[in-house]
Amino acid sequence: DSGVTQTPKHLITATGQRVTLRCSPRSGDLSVYWYQQSLDQGLQFLIQYYNGEERAKGNILERFSAQQFPDLHSELNLSSLELGDSALYFCASSGPRGEQYFGPGTRLTVT
Amino acid sequence: AQSVTQLDSQVPVFEEAPVELRCNYSSSVSVYLFWYVQYPNQGLQLLLKYLSGSTLVKGINGFEAEFNKSQTSFHLRKPSVHISDTAEYFCAVAQGAAGNKLTFGGGTRVLVKP
DSSP: OOSOEEEOSEEEEOTTOOEEEEEEOOTTOOEEEEEEEETTTEEEEEEEEETTEEEEEOSOOTTEEEEEOTTSOEEEEEOSOOGGGOEEEEEEEEOTTSOEEEOOOEEEEEO | OOEEEESOSEEEEETTSOEEEOEEEEOSSOEEEEEEEEOTTSOEEEEEEEOSSOSEEEOGGGOEEEEETTTTEEEEEESSOOGGGOEEEEEEEEESSTTSOEEEOOOEEEEEEO
């Protein structure tokens, strides 16, 4: 158990819908990262927040957005969903030396 | 831009045999290197990390890796594998600072046979 929690574990929704994925970092970690894992593109970095502020952005689609709240939990919002958005979405938080610890992931299936 | 190449997509190996998973990276600045393991239907677990210091790094479950700057490699080894080591292994690089975003290799699927 990494100490990073993610909800829900599974999500099934239809094309065109909007979903919210939630992540709670390990106690004391200020940075939260979001990654997408898909069969065709592998593991890709989406976005990083540090203490509520956006720190870095990767290949995140405009239909996707994220935020980090004052209690340091983070949410990833995915809208106008397409079949190709089906993937595993991981959240990670970083330890004192920068190493990242991953949550169990949310498996999103878009039908 | 940095990139990470895992040279083998699949590695079959017999139980109690040694295994080596190869990882090469490209980067023009300082790098911080990691190996993660993903068991079926689970998240990513940190196996080991190279941040600084000794180039030979020991991790959990008997794994170790060696950072070779001249060859830009960070190969993972285990002298004797168990059935429970069947999983997918990912090499990852953070560029510039250890807390920066990770760039992952494509993964190596290890299948341990009895």
